[in-house]
Amino acid sequence: MTKLSELPAGILSIILEYLGRHDYNDILRVSRSLYRETLPFLYRDVKFEATKSRSCARRLALLLRTLLEQPQFASYVKVFKLRGPLPFWTKYNPWPEDAKAGPASVNLWGLKGCQTLSKSQKIFASNEIYSFVDESMHKEQEQFRNRSKDALATLVMTRFTELRTLDLGDGFLMHSLFLPQVLKRAPRLFPKLNHVVLGDKRFDPENSVSYMDLDLIRPIFYSDTVRTFEYLMTQPWQLAWNRPAAPRNETLTMLRLFRTNITRGTLDQLLHATPHLKRFHYDQEILYNAHTPSGPPLSPYLNLDGLNIALSALKNTLQDVKLSIALAPGSLSPAALKLQGIPFPPMQGTLAVLKDMQHLERVEVPMVMFLGWAPDFAAALEEVLPWGVRTLVLRDDLVLHCPWATGAAMGRKMGRIAEYLDKRGVHAPQLADFAVRIKPGAKDGTWLEDAVREVGMPEAGRDVCFGIEKEKRAEVWRWRFGEGVGGERAEKERERIDSAMVVGRESMFLPLEGIKLG
Structure with a gap:
């Protein structure tokens, strides 16, 4: 039997990568050597x-006590996450008996009454807060009382000097x-931080955010x-x-704005x-x-000229762009808008x-940003897409609100897509993956599916493979192009048709040999 010491160098680390927290807790107790090897994995990803x-x-509080007693453990933490809705952070004081306690002799920043920490640990930890807050926050204030979770989370966070990822929920x-005080000092506190999620x-x-503090951003x-x-x-x-100077991040290569309503100017x-x-995702x-038509106009959000101006700042660097646009919860459905006689305003302009963008390879955008809103207009895709695009995904965002969503205009719109794919050898010779994403809400009938099915290719052969991927919230109708994708590869996919499963998604790909669509 091979001994642990005889294993090839690095093999144990590879094995530990595939295990979970419960496994680490068990392995820690086996031997001292396994304890040393496993401990960094146990502390690598910390979530509360x-x-x-x-x-x-x-x-x-237990983790803070451990870090105060064993400060070397803090260097193992690479990912720190804090989640949970606002009411659960503000309520449930873990030491309610502290409510009747008299004033503290020192500023304990909400840690007064914490039974997990010793008195000396509470004083030491509280004093650390002075080093990363402004002087205006140094004095005892009523707002600091009973903020134990805020103080504890902050004190724990600021000990992770090797942190790479910081993920904080609403x-x-x-x-x-x-x-906000911690993030202002992030370069000093987290010199290796490279990924932030806010x-x-x-x-x-039940816990929506109406405003994001700019001091966090x-x-x-x-x-x-x-x-x-x-x-x-x-x-x-x-x-x-401009405080103190205009911002300019020379290292940021990926930016995602999600569930945002910011104007094009912002x-x-x-x-x-x-x-x-290099990568920009904008949801x-x-x-x-019924209340918004008389309120602020939607044009700042539907104005593609403004979006063109904003994106032009990335024309020399962007490689991957994903844009989506949706109605927020609380919006009326297309059927309700029609019933109440409320017209949905059109998009303005074309995403040109x-x-x-010479380096752009992956594009995922709503098809209405290319095909327009009016029934009698649709841009030729080769006029709005770069020559080097490799992956193209057209989304059905807001299609149900479009005047051309049904009838003959739909066929003309889809014809633009068919023309582009038919001449991809000229306009997009590197195109390897084309897809149309259809959400369940657009499937009141089969009109969109029928239109997409009619796209096809004039004559599909061994270089084309078609399939439908079923995601949790959508179906993706996908065509793959390339030498041999419709031959041996498609044959293998056919054999795996009953077992091809991915977490949260089914995939099925069939060859289009000899099938003529459209």
Whole structure:
């Protein structure tokens, strides 16, 4: 039997990569050598989620005590996440008996009454806060009372000097008094930080965010280490950048704005601060119901000329762009709008800025940004897409609101796509993957599916493979191009048709040999 010491160098680390936290806890107890090897994996990814119980604060206090007693453990942490809705951060004080306690002799920043930490540990930890907050916050204030989870989470976070990823949900972002102070000092506190996520990507109707504090966002655009930034940003009252100088992040290569309603002008300011951006994902969400037609116009959100201007800042660097536009929860459905006689405003202009992006290889955009809103207009795709595109995904966002969604106009719109694919050898010789994404909401009938099916190719052969991927919230109708993809590869896919499963998605690909569509 092979002994642990006889294993090839590095093989144990490879094995540990595939195990989970419960496995690590078991392996730690086997031997001293396994303890040393496994401990960094146990602490590598740390996540806390506030719930209805008091366990979150108590676990934070236990971790802080461990880090105070064993400071070397902090260097193992590479990912730190704080989740949970706002009410669970503000409620459930884990030490309620502290409510009747008298004033503390020292500023304990919400740690007074914490039974997990010793008195000396509480004083030491509280004193550390002075080093990363402004002088105006040094004095005891009423707002600091009973903020144990805020103080504990902040004290734990600031000990992770080797941190690479910081992922903070809406609840903690809105609750924390100290977080803006911490992010201002991120270059000193987290010199290796390269990935930041601010906000919950999925909408929570009971705990929605109406405003994102710019003090949480601004420091990222001055950072010289952060490479990927994902955040929910609702339209701020004022985007005041120039403190002390205009922001310019030379290292940021990926930016994702999710569930945002910012105007094109704000977007333009953000993108001009990221001159080396290679990947940009922009998930736009707007509210439209019976109350909004008389309110602020939707033109700032449907104006493609403004989007063209903003994206032009990335024309020399962008490689991957993903745009989506959807109606926010609370908006009226297409049927309800029609019943109430409320016209949905059209998009204005065409997304033409992508054409001159020489490095752009992957494009995922709503088809209405190319095919237009009016029934009698649709841009030729070769006029709006770059020559070097390799992956193209057209989304059905807002198609149900379009005048051309049914009838003969649909065929003409889809004809533009068919023409582009038919002449891809001239206009897009590197195109390897084309898809149309259809959400369940667009499937009240089969009109869109029928139109997409009619796209096809004049004569499909061994170089074309077609299939439908079933995702959780959509179906993706996909064509793959390339030498041999419709031959041996398609044959293998046919053999695997009953077992080809991916987590959260089924995929099925069939060859188009000898089939003529359209």
